[in-house]
Structure formats: C-alpha cells, structure tokens
Amino acid sequence: MSLTDSRTGHDDGPARGRPRSEAVERAIIEGVMKLLEEGVSLAELSIERIARTAGVGKATIYRRWRGKEELFVDVVRAAEPPDPELPGTCLRDDLVVLLESLRQRGLANRSSAILHSVHAQMKSSPKLWAAYHHTVVEPRRRLGVAVLRRGQANGELRADVDVELVNDIVIGPMLVRAILRPDAELSDGLAEQIVDTLLDGLRPPGN
Amino acid sequence: MSLTDSRTGHDDGPARGRPRSEAVERAIIEGVMKLLEEGVSLAELSIERIARTAGVGKATIYRRWRGKEELFVDVVRAAEPPDPELPGTCLRDDLVVLLESLRQRGLANRSSAILHSVHAQMKSSPKLWAAYHHTVVEPRRRLGVAVLRRGQANGELRADVDVELVNDIVIGPMLVRAILRPDAELSDGLAEQIVDTLLDGLRPPGN
Amino acid sequence: MSLTDSRTGHDDGPARGRPRSEAVERAIIEGVMKLLEEGVSLAELSIERIARTAGVGKATIYRRWRGKEELFVDVVRAAEPPDPELPGTCLRDDLVVLLESLRQRGLANRSSAILHSVHAQMKSSPKLWAAYHHTVVEPRRRLGVAVLRRGQANGELRADVDVELVNDIVIGPMLVRAILRPDAELSDGLAEQIVDTLLDGLRPPGN
Amino acid sequence: MSLTDSRTGHDDGPARGRPRSEAVERAIIEGVMKLLEEGVSLAELSIERIARTAGVGKATIYRRWRGKEELFVDVVRAAEPPDPELPGTCLRDDLVVLLESLRQRGLANRSSAILHSVHAQMKSSPKLWAAYHHTVVEPRRRLGVAVLRRGQANGELRADVDVELVNDIVIGPMLVRAILRPDAELSDGLAEQIVDTLLDGLRPPGN
DNA sequence: GAATAATCGAGACGGTACGTCTGGTCTTCAA
DNA sequence: TTGAAGACCAGACGTACCGTCTCGATTATTC
Missing domain, CATH: 1.10.10 (Arc Repressor Mutant, subunit A)
Structure with a gap:
C-alpha cells in the first residue's frame, strides 16, 4: 500500500461476485x-x-478503508485543486500565479476546511499527515522552488538567497491569514501586492 | 465572565466546608x-x-471549569511565554528579536503543541479560538505592527508598504515551518536570515 | 452466582459509588x-x-444481566404465579388442585403470551434452562411428588408405583396440550377428568 | 404451497433455463x-x-426456502423416523410399541441433538409450527387415537373415557421427560411401565 | 449452431443488532 | 468540600448476518 493509494485494494485476479460501486x-x-x-x-x-x-x-x-484516517486521505486527494498553469513569462508573474492559486484555495470553503481538519489531526495521526504532505504540500513546494531556481538562473532572483527560505517567505503571508487571522480578507490584488513587496524589499530606496 | 477569566467563579459569601486546593x-x-x-x-x-x-x-x-474549552483557555494562559524585550536600537534588531522569540516558541514543545492543538479546535470552538487570539495572537501582532510603524517613522522602512501585510510577511516563514514543515529545523541564525532577506528584497542589486 | 439468582451481583464489601437504581x-x-x-x-x-x-x-x-436470556429468566420469575395452596383432604383433591393451577397457568400464558414464548427460547440455552428448571419446574415437581408420597402413606395410592413416574403421568396431559396441541382447549373440568381417569385406570371394570 | 411442502416451488409450465440441482x-x-x-x-x-x-x-x-425456519422444516422431515409397525395383537402391546418408538426418538434426539433443538425453535413461528405439526405430530396422534378406538371396540379400553385425552395421558410422560426433565433417563422398560401403570390405575386394588 | 433463460458461486449493498467502550453527569461514601 | 467510585444515558466502535441485488460463468431448452 503506497502513500498515494491507501485503499484496501486487492486486485486478486478475475473479478468474482458483484463489483464495488x-x-x-x-x-x-x-x-x-x-x-x-x-x-x-x-x-x-x-x-x-x-x-x-x-x-x-x-x-x-x-x-x-481500514479506518477513518485512510478514508480522509482519499478525501484530501479528491478535494485538492490541480496545480496552476504557470505563464513562464517572468519570475514575478509565476510567483503571482502560485500565490493567487493559494488565495483561491483559502477562499474555497472545501479546501480550507480540509486543511484545517487535516492539520488538526496531524499530531495524532502521523500517517494522515504524511499522506497530506506527500500529496498536497510537497508538490506545491517543489513547484515554487523550481520557479525560484529558474528565476535565479535568469538573473531575476538574487543568487545569494536560500530558495527554500524564499519559498517559505512567499507563501507565508497567505498561511498567516488562513491560520492566524481567519477574519482577514484575502483581497483581489493580494498576490501581486505580496510579490511586489518582496521583490522590492522593505528598505526605502536609496538606503 | 470575561475572556480573560473564564473560570466558574461564584464568590458565594463566607467560605463553607473544605476550601478548594x-x-x-x-x-x-x-x-x-x-x-x-x-x-x-x-x-x-x-x-x-x-x-x-x-x-x-x-x-x-x-x-x-464549565467544560474542556474553558479549561484550555487557562492552560493556554499558563503556557504563554512573556513578550520579548525589544532593544529599540533599530528596526532590524527589533524584528530579529521578535522573530527569535517566535523561533524559541516553535522549539519549545509545550508552546507549539498548544498552538497546534488550539488551532485545531478553532473551527469547532470559536470561543476558545477567540480567547487564544485575544490573549496570545493579538498582543504579539500589535507589538510587531508598532515596531514596523516606528521603522516607517524613522525612515528605516519604506513608507508605501502596508504594515499589516509586512507583519504577516515577517512572521510567515516561521509559521510555515511550524505548520507545513514540522520537520524543518529552526536553525540558529534563521531570524537574522529572514529579516535581512526581507529588507534587501529578492531582486538582484542593480536591477 | 447461584441458580436461583442469575444476576450479576457482587456484594463486595462496603458500598462504593452510586448504588444501582x-x-x-x-x-x-x-x-x-x-x-x-x-x-x-x-x-x-x-x-x-x-x-x-x-x-x-x-x-x-x-x-x-449477561445477555438477553438471563434477563428473560428474571422476566419469567416476575411473571411466575405462586405455588397453589393444597387442601390436604385427600390425594384426589390435592392432585386436582395441582393440575388446576397448571391449567390456569396455561390459560394465562395463552392470553398474555408471555411465558409461552419465553419458555420456547429456554431450551436453546442450557444454563438458562437450568435456572428456569431450578426456579420454576423443580419446586412444582417436588410438591407433586410429596403429595403422591403422602397418598402412598395413606393408602390412597398403590404402593408399587414409582412416584416420580406417576408425577410425570399426572402433569403430562397438561404439557401435551400446552406444547403439542396449543389449539386444544383447557376446559373447566379437565383437571378432575384427568385425575379420575388416572385413579380408575384405563381397563374396563371387572377385567 | 401446501402445509406438507413449504418449499418455494413453482412448476410453472415448460422448464426454461438451467434446472435446479x-x-x-x-x-x-x-x-x-x-x-x-x-x-x-x-x-x-x-x-x-x-x-x-x-x-x-x-x-x-x-x-x-423463504428463510431459516422453512429450511428447518425440511431438515426435520429428512431426519424424521418412519411410523412404527404395530403388532395389532392387543391394546397393551400396540401402546407399548407406540411409546417405545417415542422413547427411541427421545434417545436419538438426545444423542444427535438435532430434533431437540429444532423443536425448540418451532414454536416461535406459527406457520412453521403448523407445518411441523401437520407432518410429524398429527400423524402420530391419529395413529395413537386409532389404536385406542380399536381397544374400546375390543373391550380392552373403558368405553367411558375420552380417547383424545387418553392419548395425551399415554404420550404425556415421555414428553415430560423430553421437555421438562432432559436429564431423566429413558430406561429400557419405561414404555411397558407406563402402559401397565395406566391400565391398572393408581388406586390400590380393592379400593 | 445460436439464442435464450434460469441456474450456479461469489460477494457488494443498505440495514439492524450485537456486546464493548468511553464520555459527561449524577449520586453516594468517608475523610 | 474533597478524593474516589460507580451508576446513569448516550452513542460510536468494528463485526456478523440479514435478505436483496448484481456480476461472470455454466447448463439446459428452444429456435
């Protein structure tokens, strides 16, 4: 049984009896x-x-399913929106698209309810967390890091930063608003606002 | 009953019988x-x-206590570390101290376990979440925003950024590692690394 | 746990906790x-x-109760009519009274339908049957045998018959009608009719 | 569907499809x-x-079969021993043979345990009981009553007794021992003992 | 032959009940 | 009032069967 298929499948040769609906x-x-x-x-x-x-x-x-947790793995899988299509024009646009898809997820009741619930059980159910991480978190992370590396290769991103850390910085604000400030609105231009702020830096120009 | 005192107090006149231990x-x-x-x-x-x-x-x-939730409010209160002392020398140092205190909290099993647990119950128990938010989240947020505003006044922080958003950007990476990447290490120089990366911006110098 | 008390009683020393209602x-x-x-x-x-x-x-x-069956034993006990009062005048009258009480039970059972169905279940569970036998069947049996022995002592009953067997003969017809012929009516004079038939014997007089 | 065939038979016209095995x-x-x-x-x-x-x-x-119970009827039928052959020499011998076959059945039941438990279940289902009664109980009853009537005609049995009742009296003791006293032994001479006791009557000779 | 049709073993289906367990509340006892 | 203990109602646990319903495969009859 792999992480991506927690089902109680058997595949024992020729089908016998009434098939599962x-x-x-x-x-x-x-x-x-x-x-x-x-x-x-x-x-x-x-x-x-x-x-x-x-x-x-x-x-x-x-x-x-063997139990509640294995069922949830499939629920998570079914609710997960597909990876966004990256424009690939420039670093900024790619990051905006990534963040925008995160924002959309936060706005969707379904996905955010599932994030909350799965995260809640994380500690007590490492297997469920592992499955969620493997299916949802890690692919997105890989995508973001790839974008950043491409940016470094293009000279759009400083070569001396840790891309892993930068990825955390990029998605961080969205997570803060989802987790710590569920009342905060995820306004329309938020993705652009975050990316531009990060690219420009916080120091006043000329310092 | 206030948010800060959810206890089942009665204050019923003269003490009778064995006093509570x-x-x-x-x-x-x-x-x-x-x-x-x-x-x-x-x-x-x-x-x-x-x-x-x-x-x-x-x-x-x-x-x-009336129930589990009210008990947890007191547990949260008892586990919360005090606000950090800010050096007040410059924006960078203040932000580093704030982040460092977050990192310490993440390293402490107790606090992070409580963050996880409380957050988990958030949806199903708005009252508990409100209490946690009021006692723990909001004061820290206010502190961070105040630091950033002082930075803007000093000319250490660009005047055209939204301090609320910047605060989310600053604490975001720490939250990402606590929530989404519990395996990621919170290394010693992390706070400085984050602050400096943010201040300098992601764009290569000269672009 | 005795046969007469199939309950899950313990009686372990001083009463602790809330007593059973x-x-x-x-x-x-x-x-x-x-x-x-x-x-x-x-x-x-x-x-x-x-x-x-x-x-x-x-x-x-x-x-x-350990299960449905043990519960039914107590239901039966609660519904069980008391032993009949014997007149003690002569063997015939005592036997008639015993049989009459059996007949009454049969009539009551049929109308209320309680004991009839409970008894049906009894035999599939040996332990429960034992309890029922000990509580209901055996006392009645002992009573009948005692009456018959007194009859032998009085010279009202032949000395060469097995009283156990005679007891079976006496109560047999009532059981046949209750078990094998539930449609047969238990008419008013049935007890007397049975007793007199048995006392006189089946052979025509003079043979 | 007749009482003697509780089966779900149809026999509707020409056979189509694969026949039942x-x-x-x-x-x-x-x-x-x-x-x-x-x-x-x-x-x-x-x-x-x-x-x-x-x-x-x-x-x-x-x-x-419509259900478990109807299946059991056929099981009972398959296990039911055939009616005994009556000698026809005299009333006493016929009755002894009838009772002896009952005794044999009792012994067989106890060792095989089949009919004993099946019979227990019977009574909770009126339809099934009817089928069992029709197939097993009633034929035996008819046989016994016929024997008794022949005895009355012969002058071997008093003319003033109710043969239905006498039949109940004859088979009663065997039933008592099967139902109420499953531990009682069905000794070799029991059939004769019962019949002779009944014929002679319970009153001491000369009274 | 080819269709047709009821059979067969197998097992999924929506249910009910099993007997056990845990949860929060209530009620008693002894200190 | 306290701790301890246990009764109380409620309801979820995972399993076993219920009687019905599909499946693919088999075995007859009918065209």
Whole structure:
C-alpha cells in the first residue's frame, strides 16, 4: 500500500461476485466533504455519521478503508485543486500565479476546511499527515522552488538567497491569514501586492 | 465572565466546608500540558483522562471549569511565554528579536503543541479560538505592527508598504515551518536570515 | 452466582459509588413484558429495543444481566404465579388442585403470551434452562411428588408405583396440550377428568 | 404451497433455463445436519454459515426456502423416523410399541441433538409450527387415537373415557421427560411401565 | 449452431443488532 | 468540600448476518 493509494485494494485476479460501486465510493467522499464544510470537526466525524450522511451501510465504508484516517486521505486527494498553469513569462508573474492559486484555495470553503481538519489531526495521526504532505504540500513546494531556481538562473532572483527560505517567505503571508487571522480578507490584488513587496524589499530606496 | 477569566467563579459569601486546593488546580493544568506535549491531540483529551492523569476526581474539574474549552483557555494562559524585550536600537534588531522569540516558541514543545492543538479546535470552538487570539495572537501582532510603524517613522522602512501585510510577511516563514514543515529545523541564525532577506528584497542589486 | 439468582451481583464489601437504581431494574423488566404483550416475538426482541423502550442505556442492562436470556429468566420469575395452596383432604383433591393451577397457568400464558414464548427460547440455552428448571419446574415437581408420597402413606395410592413416574403421568396431559396441541382447549373440568381417569385406570371394570 | 411442502416451488409450465440441482439441495440439508451434530446451536446457525458450509451461494438457499425456519422444516422431515409397525395383537402391546418408538426418538434426539433443538425453535413461528405439526405430530396422534378406538371396540379400553385425552395421558410422560426433565433417563422398560401403570390405575386394588 | 433463460458461486449493498467502550453527569461514601 | 467510585444515558466502535441485488460463468431448452 503506497502513500498515494491507501485503499484496501486487492486486485486478486478475475473479478468474482458483484463489483464495488464507484457511485457509492463518490457518495461517501462527498458526504465527508459536506460534513467538513458544515463545520463538523474531524474528531466529531464518526464512521457511523458518515454512513448515515452518505446513505450507506457502515460495512460498505470498512470494505474500502481500514479506518477513518485512510478514508480522509482519499478525501484530501479528491478535494485538492490541480496545480496552476504557470505563464513562464517572468519570475514575478509565476510567483503571482502560485500565490493567487493559494488565495483561491483559502477562499474555497472545501479546501480550507480540509486543511484545517487535516492539520488538526496531524499530531495524532502521523500517517494522515504524511499522506497530506506527500500529496498536497510537497508538490506545491517543489513547484515554487523550481520557479525560484529558474528565476535565479535568469538573473531575476538574487543568487545569494536560500530558495527554500524564499519559498517559505512567499507563501507565508497567505498561511498567516488562513491560520492566524481567519477574519482577514484575502483581497483581489493580494498576490501581486505580496510579490511586489518582496521583490522590492522593505528598505526605502536609496538606503 | 470575561475572556480573560473564564473560570466558574461564584464568590458565594463566607467560605463553607473544605476550601478548594490551589495545588489541585495547578496539578490539573500541568496534567493537560503534559498530555499535550506527549502528542495527545486536543480532541482526544477527555475530562476523564485529564482527571486520571492529574489524580483528581472528574467532579473536581467540573467544579472549576464549565467544560474542556474553558479549561484550555487557562492552560493556554499558563503556557504563554512573556513578550520579548525589544532593544529599540533599530528596526532590524527589533524584528530579529521578535522573530527569535517566535523561533524559541516553535522549539519549545509545550508552546507549539498548544498552538497546534488550539488551532485545531478553532473551527469547532470559536470561543476558545477567540480567547487564544485575544490573549496570545493579538498582543504579539500589535507589538510587531508598532515596531514596523516606528521603522516607517524613522525612515528605516519604506513608507508605501502596508504594515499589516509586512507583519504577516515577517512572521510567515516561521509559521510555515511550524505548520507545513514540522520537520524543518529552526536553525540558529534563521531570524537574522529572514529579516535581512526581507529588507534587501529578492531582486538582484542593480536591477 | 447461584441458580436461583442469575444476576450479576457482587456484594463486595462496603458500598462504593452510586448504588444501582431499583426503579431502573423494574422499568427494564416491565418494558420487556410490555413488548411481549404487544405481540413482539421473542426473536424480534433485541437488547437495543428493550433499552429504547425502557429509556435506559444498553450498558445498564448488561450491567445487570449477561445477555438477553438471563434477563428473560428474571422476566419469567416476575411473571411466575405462586405455588397453589393444597387442601390436604385427600390425594384426589390435592392432585386436582395441582393440575388446576397448571391449567390456569396455561390459560394465562395463552392470553398474555408471555411465558409461552419465553419458555420456547429456554431450551436453546442450557444454563438458562437450568435456572428456569431450578426456579420454576423443580419446586412444582417436588410438591407433586410429596403429595403422591403422602397418598402412598395413606393408602390412597398403590404402593408399587414409582412416584416420580406417576408425577410425570399426572402433569403430562397438561404439557401435551400446552406444547403439542396449543389449539386444544383447557376446559373447566379437565383437571378432575384427568385425575379420575388416572385413579380408575384405563381397563374396563371387572377385567 | 401446501402445509406438507413449504418449499418455494413453482412448476410453472415448460422448464426454461438451467434446472435446479438436486445435489445442491441435498448438500444444504446435509450441511445443516452436520453443523447441528457438531454442537452448533440453532440460534448460532445463520444462512450465511449454512451457505459457507455447504459451499453454496446464499441466493441458492433463498431460491428454495423463504428463510431459516422453512429450511428447518425440511431438515426435520429428512431426519424424521418412519411410523412404527404395530403388532395389532392387543391394546397393551400396540401402546407399548407406540411409546417405545417415542422413547427411541427421545434417545436419538438426545444423542444427535438435532430434533431437540429444532423443536425448540418451532414454536416461535406459527406457520412453521403448523407445518411441523401437520407432518410429524398429527400423524402420530391419529395413529395413537386409532389404536385406542380399536381397544374400546375390543373391550380392552373403558368405553367411558375420552380417547383424545387418553392419548395425551399415554404420550404425556415421555414428553415430560423430553421437555421438562432432559436429564431423566429413558430406561429400557419405561414404555411397558407406563402402559401397565395406566391400565391398572393408581388406586390400590380393592379400593 | 445460436439464442435464450434460469441456474450456479461469489460477494457488494443498505440495514439492524450485537456486546464493548468511553464520555459527561449524577449520586453516594468517608475523610 | 474533597478524593474516589460507580451508576446513569448516550452513542460510536468494528463485526456478523440479514435478505436483496448484481456480476461472470455454466447448463439446459428452444429456435
């Protein structure tokens, strides 16, 4: 069982008996998402309740996932928006697009509810966190770092900075507003504003 | 009942019967912290378990706090480190001290465990989140913004930037490493590295 | 745990904690009877449903009885009519009274339907059957055998018969009609008819 | 569907499609008997388990019987011993043979445990009980009553007794020992002992 | 032959109930 | 009032079967 496929799959040769319904599968995952969006915390989510919401027998859930956590891995996967298309024109535009996609995610109830919930369980469920990290966090990180490295190669980004750190700096403000200031609005020009501020630096010109 | 005192106080005239033991109170709060440090998530923490850990009857806890959440408010308060002393020499040094105190908090199991846990419950418990925000987040934010405003007044910080946003940019990287990359090390010179990178900007000199 | 008390009693020294509520106990047994009277078959009776009817948690039932069957033993006991008063005038009258009480039980059972279905279940669980036998069957048996022995001593009953067997013969017809022929009516003079037939013998007089 | 055939038979016109396998049918009934002989109680016997034991799909069972109980009727029928051959020499001998066959059945039941437990279940389902009664109980009853009537005609049995009642009296003791006293031994001479006791009557000679 | 159709084993499906467990509240005891 | 203990209702846990419903495959009859 890999991190990208936590399912209780067997693939044991020729199909025997009635095949599992994909519609049922989708109904379950949709049900979990619906509950999370309604503000139900991950800890309050019982298999019993999920089954009730999805109109499904408990056994049908246990047939597919070993437990709550493995189910959530698939929920996360299903809710994750695709990587943004980078314009590739210049460093600034690429960074703006990356940040803008983060902003959109923060605005989407679904994704942010899932981030909150998954993060909440992180400590108590390393496996879930690992899956989330592997599926969601790390690819985005890699994308950002690649953009920055390209910028360094182009001479658009200082060669003496740690790209890993710069990546954290770039996405940091969005995370602060999602986590520490959920009331803060993610206004339209925010992505541009952040990128330009970072590129120009904080020191007054001429100093 | 104020946000800063969520306790189930009664003040019922002359004391009758055995007085409440303050030692018991401390034992309970210490017990919660111990459990949180051990990686027990807030949702998994039951009054039952807290009582067992603290060697205390369940009723004794309910006699003091209305529920889990109100207890946690006091736990948060007890765990919060004091605001750092600012040198006040220049903007850079003040920012470095602020960030360094954040880094120290991240290194301390206790505080970061509490941040994680409290944040996890945020959605499902607005009251707890409000208390945490009021007690911990907002004062720090105010401090940072004040430092930045002083910098603008001094001419050490560009006048055309939004100090609220800059504050988010400054603390962002630390949060990214605490939340999204718990494995990333918070190395010794990190605070300086971040501040200097931000002040100088990302663009190569001369562009 | 004795046969006469299948309850999960402990009696371990001084009472600690909240004592069990007798009202709850009565509510449960009453609930079972109510359901049985309403025509709910014993097989349809689940602990879950009993708990719901009695307004009680399932654990509260399991705290008192090991399972459905042991609960039924107490239901039976609660519904069991007292031993009949024997006139003691002569063997015939005593036997008639014994049989008449059996007949009454049969009539009562049929109308209330309680004991009839409970008894049906009994045999599938040897332990429970033993308890039922000890509490209900055996005392009646002893009573009958005593009456017969007194009859032998008086010269009212042949000395060369096995009283155990005779007792079986006496109560047999009633059982046949209760078990094998539930449609047969238990008419008013049945007890007398049986006793007289047995005393006189089946052979025509003079043979 | 008649009482004597509780099966879900259709026989509607010309056979179409693959015919039902009789081997499968036998395998199912054999499987149930095997499980009962292994000491599996009737309550523990699920359709699921029967299907597993017989190496058969559940639907294959439901295609033939409406449920567990109807299946048991056929199991009982398959296990039922044939009616005894009556000598016809005299009333006493006929009754002894009838009772002796009952005794044999009791002994067989106790060793094999099949009918004993099946019979226990019977009463909770009126329809099934009717089928069992029609197939097993009633024919035996008719046989006994016929014997008794012949006895009255011969002058071997008093003319003033109710033969239905006498039949109950005759088979009663055997039933008492099977149902109420499963521990009582069914000794070799029991049939004769009962019949002779009944014929002679309980009153001491000369009274 | 080719269609047609009911069978077969297998197992998924929505449910109900199992007996156990934990949670928060209530109630008693002894100090 | 305190600690301890345990009863109380509530409800989730993961499992076992229920009776129904698909599946692919098999085995007959009918065209």
